[in-house]
Amino acid sequence: MSTTSRGATASPASYGIGARFSMHPMTDDFVPVILDALAAGQHREVVTSTDDVSTFVQGTESEVLGYLRDVIAAAGAGGGHVVAHVLLSRGCPGEVSCALPDDAGYAPEPLRPLAATGLTAAAHWSLYPLSAEREHMAVIGAAIEAARADGIATGSAHFVTRLDGDLAAVLETIGQAWVTAGRAVQHVVSHATVSLGSPTGREQA
Amino acid sequence: MSTTSRGATASPASYGIGARFSMHPMTDDFVPVILDALAAGQHREVVTSTDDVSTFVQGTESEVLGYLRDVIAAAGAGGGHVVAHVLLSRGCPGEVSCALPDDAGYAPEPLRPLAATGLTAAAHWSLYPLSAEREHMAVIGAAIEAARADGIATGSAHFVTRLDGDLAAVLETIGQAWVTAGRAVQHVVSHATVSLGSPTGREQA
Numbered sequence: 306m307s308t309t310s311r312g313a314t315a316s317p318a319s320y321g322i323g324a325r326f327s328m329h330p331m332t333d334d335f336v337p338v339i340l341d342a343l344a345a346g347q348h349r350e351v352v353t354s355t356d357d358v359s360t361f362v363q364g365t366e367s368e369v370l371g372y373l374r375d376v377i378a379a380a381g382a383g384g385g386h387v388v389a390h391v392l393l394s395r396g397c398p399g400e401v402s403c404a405l406p407d408d409a410g411y412a413p414e415p416l417r418p419l420a421a422t423g424l425t426a427a428a429h430w431s432l433y434p435l436s437a438e439r440e441h442m443a444v445i446g447a448a449i450e451a452a453r454a455d456g457i458a459t460g461s462a463h464f465v466t467r468l469d470g471d472l473a474a475v476l477e478t479i480g481q482a483w484v485t486a487g488r489a490v491q492h493v494v495s496h497a498t499v500s501l502g503s504p505t506g507r508e509q510a
Numbered sequence: 511m512s513t514t515s516r517g518a519t520a521s522p523a524s525y526g527i528g529a530r531f532s533m534h535p536m537t538d539d540f541v542p543v544i545l546d547a548l549a550a551g552q553h554r555e556v557v558t559s560t561d562d563v564s565t566f567v568q569g570t571e572s573e574v575l576g577y578l579r580d581v582i583a584a585a586g587a588g589g590g591h592v593v594a595h596v597l598l599s600r601g602c603p604g605e606v607s608c609a610l611p612d613d614a615g616y617a618p619e620p621l622r623p624l625a626a627t628g629l630t631a632a633a634h635w636s637l638y639p640l641s642a643e644r645e646h647m648a649v650i651g652a653a654i655e656a657a658r659a660d661g662i663a664t665g666s667a668h669f670v671t672r673l674d675g676d677l678a679a680v681l682e683t684i685g686q687a688w689v690t691a692g693r694a695v696q697h698v699v700s701h702a703t704v705s706l707g708s709p710t711g712r713e714q715a
Contacts, residue, residue: 329534357710358634390595394669429563464599505562
């Protein structure tokens with residue numbers, strides 16, 4: 306548990322800013338696809354750690370989202386069906402204790418735009434502002450409205466909002482909502498299942 | 511939005527009890543593996559709807575968990591590497607509005623035990639009690655302690671708790687925590703990435 310004070314000195318580590326994700330290329334050759342994709346993110350300023358279930362990514366909001374964009378785009382570049390599951394978290398560096406010097410929201414960094422990938426993605430997305438003080442659904446509602454205004458949120462379903470667009474635009478929408486909610490709420494988690502190259506058209510749903 | 515009153519008359523639909531999940535068999539032949547696996551859950555009393563990103567499942571807590579057990583076990587029965595991502599939700603039948611007749615927790619049904627599958631699973635699990643009134647980390651902490659006492663929670667990592675065991679025991683732990691938290695908090699969501707047959711040993715992490 307960090308004792309770093311909030312503000313200019315808060316770091317991704319002390320504030321618990323990062324992601325956990327897994328990628329699933331639906332091919333017999335999934336191992337090299339995953340390893341090559343992870344290598345495509347090496348130039349980003351993030352700390353990563355991969356185990357048999359998922360990869361942990363720590364860094365600033367923009368670097369984490371940039372890393373996810375590069376790695377998932379690399380996995381999908383071959384045109385095969387690839388699904389990634391992404392968890393974004395901020396404001397709770399520990400597993401259970403979220404104690405921080407104060408419990409106000411904190412999200413100083415505007416998210417840098419992500420370069421388009423040319424890959425079309427469909428996602429099921431959810432946002433969880435974990436606050437004891439605020440009405441969490443109001444924060445979620447504002448985030449969904451913003452995503453609709455951007456044209457990326459295309460529908461809603463049980464428990465999730467659907468996003469469609471270039472992979473970069475989908476990740477930007479998810480990341481922007483996470484950062485925006487983080488200005489009002491300390492502990493904000495977001496999950497998304499992001500699908501590329503699915504053989505099932507949306508119309509078949 | 512349902513106006514059904516809580517208590518004996520609350521139904522999975524009116525209280526928003528259900529799951530959303532996706533399965534990713536890492537094989538060129540993923541389509542028949544997924545379709546055959548989904549068929550293995552047909553005997554369960556659930557309502558399902560599959561689109562190109564995930565499958566929605568609605569039913570009682572026990573039927574939903576039983577369905578997930580049957581379907582994921584069927585996908586993993588061939589011994590290949592299969593990852594499932596599971597979202598469990600209760601207490602918020604709408605996308606944004608969680609308005610229900612009162613905002614107390616409600617979880618009347620004890621979870622029925624799941625039959626062992628013979629398949630070893632590793633999972634990264636997180637639990638989100640989305641309550642404006644209660645300290646959410648206390649509810650999470652109690653759930654993790656219970657999972658540790660069962661011997662299924664084997665470690666913690668950034669943002670998630672690690673679970674290891676028979677697929678059925680892993681799903682039971684996730685389901686039991688979701689139901690238990692639901693007795694204290696209305697809107698409870700849980701996410702888990704469940705991996706079967708990974709070629710990467712845990713020691714390599």
